[in-house]
Every structure is written in structure tokens, then in C-alpha cells.
Amino acid sequence: MKIYETRSAPNPRRVRMFLAEKGIAMDYVQLDLQKGENLTAQMRAKNPLGKVPVLELDDGTCIAETDAICTYFENIQPAPPLMGVDAKDKAIVAMWQRQVELALMLQVGMCFQHTTGYFKDRMVPVPEYGREAGINAGKYLNILERRLELNPYIAGDAFTIADITALCAIDFARVVKIRFTDEQVNLKDWYQRVNARASAQA
Amino acid sequence: MKIYETRSAPNPRRVRMFLAEKGIAMDYVQLDLQKGENLTAQMRAKNPLGKVPVLELDDGTCIAETDAICTYFENIQPAPPLMGVDAKDKAIVAMWQRQVELALMLQVGMCFQHTTGYFKDRMVPVPEYGREAGINAGKYLNILERRLELNPYIAGDAFTIADITALCAIDFARVVKIRFTDEQVNLKDWYQRVNARASAQA
Numbered sequence: 001m002k003i004y005e006t007r008s009a010p011n012p013r014r015v016r017m018f019l020a021e022k023g024i025a026m027d028y029v030q031l032d033l034q035k036g037e038n039l040t041a042q043m044r045a046k047n048p049l050g051k052v053p054v055l056e057l058d059d060g061t062c063i064a065e066t067d068a069i070c071t072y073f074e075n076i077q078p079a080p081p082l083m084g085v086d087a088k089d090k091a092i093v094a095m096w097q098r099q100v101e102l103a104l105m106l107q108v109g110m111c112f113q114h115t116t117g118y119f120k121d122r123m124v125p126v127p128e129y130g131r132e133a134g135i136n137a138g139k140y141l142n143i144l145e146r147r148l149e150l151n152p153y154i155a156g157d158a159f160t161i162a163d164i165t166a167l168c169a170i171d172f173a174r175v176v177k178i179r180f181t182d183e184q185v186n187l188k189d190w191y192q193r194v195n196a197r198a199s200a201q202a
Numbered sequence: 203m204k205i206y207e208t209r210s211a212p213n214p215r216r217v218r219m220f221l222a223e224k225g226i227a228m229d230y231v232q233l234d235l236q237k238g239e240n241l242t243a244q245m246r247a248k249n250p251l252g253k254v255p256v257l258e259l260d261d262g263t264c265i266a267e268t269d270a271i272c273t274y275f276e277n278i279q280p281a282p283p284l285m286g287v288d289a290k291d292k293a294i295v296a297m298w299q300r301q302v303e304l305a306l307m308l309q310v311g312m313c314f315q316h317t318t319g320y321f322k323d324r325m326v327p328v329p330e331y332g333r334e335a336g337i338n339a340g341k342y343l344n345i346l347e348r349r350l351e352l353n354p355y356i357a358g359d360a361f362t363i364a365d366i367t368a369l370c371a372i373d374f375a376r377v378v379k380i381r382f383t384d385e386q387v388n389l390k391d392w393y394q395r396v397n398a399r400a401s402a403q404a
Contacts, residue, residue: 048349
């Protein structure tokens with residue numbers, strides 16, 4: 001089993017952190033995104049969208065998409081649970097995970113791709129949209145600040161995959177100068193607790 | 203238990219179709235998106251992002267996000283399975299579901315929102331980005347066409363949630379004049395089979 005990834009990219013970090021929380025060792029194959037090593041015919045055969053990370057199982061089955069890879073490991077090794085423990089809890093975690101992905105991580109990613117032109121050899125950057133995406137990311141930090149006023153972690157009482165996604169999104173957001181403020185005390189406290197976990201170094 | 207939704211919107215249809223496949227009856231509360239009935243303080247308390255659908259359980263717990271709502275019902279009533287049956291299968295379904303969501307449904311939605319100005323009272327449309335999103339959706343139809351050459355359904359041999367997402371995205375895409383072509387024979391055949399299911403009328 002191995003994972004094709006790019007060490008500096010935010011989504012592969014989510015998987016590494018998830019595996020570190022589970023205590024699962026992994027072999028990694030590094031791909032240079034700027035050189036387009038993720039876009040070769042060989043990699044497109046593993047993932048038609050040409051993105052990282054991609055998990056390759058020993059039987060050759062390839063699983064792309066961060067959330068799908070984490071779902072696989074949650075199912076083969078449920079402890080410690082990072083995606084909820086019963087039907088209601090799993091749905092709550094899935095909701096926050098999805099909202100952090102769409103309203104924060106994706107917005108930060110769109111801001112990065114459309115304002116920096118980092119991938120301009122393979123997409124058409126629209127800077128005006130990138131700026132809007134950055135504003136959207138900032139607005140979602142306000143929602144998280146209110147959520148964390150009443151809950152120690154994003155999905156509730158327990159640390160989950162939603163916290164991993166948010167930490168990785170917030171760290172990546174530095175690149176486009178999006179950050180929570182000193183007034184967002186709950187977010188700041190949450191960040192310090194999550195960033196202090198050993199898995200944050202994975 | 204009830205679901206707040208808007209009958210004409212594509213994401214609520216995904217949930218209705220999922221529940222129809224499971225044979226689960228549901229009470230629905232209609233919200234008028236153009237009037238902003240989804241953005242009231244009452245609805246924001248149920249879902250901070252102010253989107254539909256939202257599932258409200260009898261204990262008052264609210265679950266937003268289509269995929270999270272479907273995850274809930276898959277867990278409380280596994281038959282018939284729509285999200286995979288073992289760890290590997292679940293990961294494969296999760297991958298295709300996610301890619302259909304991000305590379306098709308989301309792109310169609312962004313094309314709609316940014317080129318029509320439908321929600322211009324609550325967001326800044328960037329038409330150039332909307333057109334790029336539409337092009338991206340079209341490119342993903344090519345990926346699906348190749349996938350369906352070798353597989354009867356998107357995630358493989360079985361009908362799954364990924365087929366529901368794709369059907370709802372493709373039907374919604376008519377609004378922005380994105381459609382598969384007559385040359386995309388596998389996609390056309392798949393569409394006819396999935397659209398003929400009773401759940402497609404839900």
C-alpha cells in the first residue's frame with residue numbers, strides 16, 4: 001500500500017495527519033505538482049482528475065480524494081474514531097467536515113489558484129473570483145469562531161476529521177494572507193490545542 | 203423528523219432520490235430560496251451556511267449537507283446499500299461521489315450562480331469564472347463517458363449515490379445549457395437507465 005502525494009500541498013497533509021492520529025504507517029511517493037508529475041498518463045490512470053493524494057492498495061485499486069482515503073482507513077481501523085461513533089454522530093461529523101471543506105478549504109484553494117496563477121499552465125485564473133473566494137473563507141472563520149465558543153472541537157466534544165481539515169486549511173491560508181484575528185479568541189484557543197497534537201507535525 | 207428543502211433545487215432532489223431508493227417516507231418543509239427564506243435567523247440556527255437541504259431530527263439535531271444527510275440514512279437503514287458494502291467498496295463509492303460532486307455538480311452550480319446572477323442579492327457573480335466552471339463541467343462529462351464504457355454504473359457494478367449525484371447534476375445542467383452529446387453513447391445509455399428508476403421522479 002502506498003500514497004502518491006506532494007508533501008507541501010494541503011490535502012496530502014490532511015491524510016498524513018489522519019493516519020498519524022490512527023497510528024498507521026505509510027509509504028509515500030512524492031510528485032512534483034509544478035512539473036505536472038500528477039498529470040502523466042500513468043497518474044491519470046490512477047486518478048482521472050490528476051490530483052493528489054491517491055492511495056494505491058496492494059491489489060492495484062486506487063482511491064483518490066482525501067475524504068475517501070480517510071473513509072477507507074476509518075473503516076479498516078475504527079480506533080480512535082475520527083468520523084463519529086453512531087449514526088447521528090457520524091452525520092454531524094460529516095456535516096462539519098463537508099462545510100469546512102467547501103466553505104474554508106475549497107475557498108482558500110480557489111483564492112490561491114485564482115490570485116497567484118500557480119497553475120496557470122493548466123487552468124484559467126480569474127483573479128476577481130479568487131478574491132471573492134478569499135472573502136468567503138474569512139466569513140467562514142466567523143462561523144467557526146461562534147461554533148467554538150460552545151464546543152471544544154468543531155464537530156462537538158471530540159477531536160475529529162473536521163478539526164484536521166480546518167487546521168490544514170488555516171495553515172495553508174497563510175499563503176494568501178488569510179488568518180484569524182486576535183479577537184477570535186475561541187478559534188485561537190482551538191488552533192493552539194489542535195496544532196499541539198503530535199499529528200500536526202506529520 | 204423533517205427536511206427543509208426547495209423542491210426545484212438540485213441538492214434536495216439528491217436527498218429525495220436517495221430516500222426513495224431506501225423506501226423511507228419523509229415530511230418536507232418548503233423554503234423559497236429567492237425570497238431568502240433559507241437565510242432567516244431561524245434557519246441560520248439550523249444551518250449556519252443557510253443552505254438547503256437540512257434534516258431536523260426529532261430531538262432537534264439538525265444535519266445540513268446532502269452527503270451528510272445521506273450518510274445518516276445509510277447508517278440507520280443500510281439496505282439497499284447506496285454507499286458501498288465493505289471498506290474498499292465504500293472508499294471507491296466515496297471517491298466517485300466526491301469527484302462527481304466537485305467536478306460536475308459544483309461546477310454546474312458555479313456556472314449557474316455566476317453566469318445567471320440568480321443570487322446576486324447575496325453574492326458577487328463573476329461571469330468569467332462561471333463560464334470556466336461550465337467548461338470544467340463539460341470536461342468531466344468526458345471522464346464519465348470513459349468510465350461508463352467499462353462500468354454499468356459510475357462507481358462500478360452497482361447503482362450508488364454517485365449515480366444519483368450525477369443524474370441530478372446533469373438534469374440541473376440543462377439550465378445553463380450543458381449536456382452530454384449524442385456521441386457520448388455510454389453516458390446516454392447510463393442516463394436512460396438511471397432516469398428510468400422510480401426514484402428519479404422523487
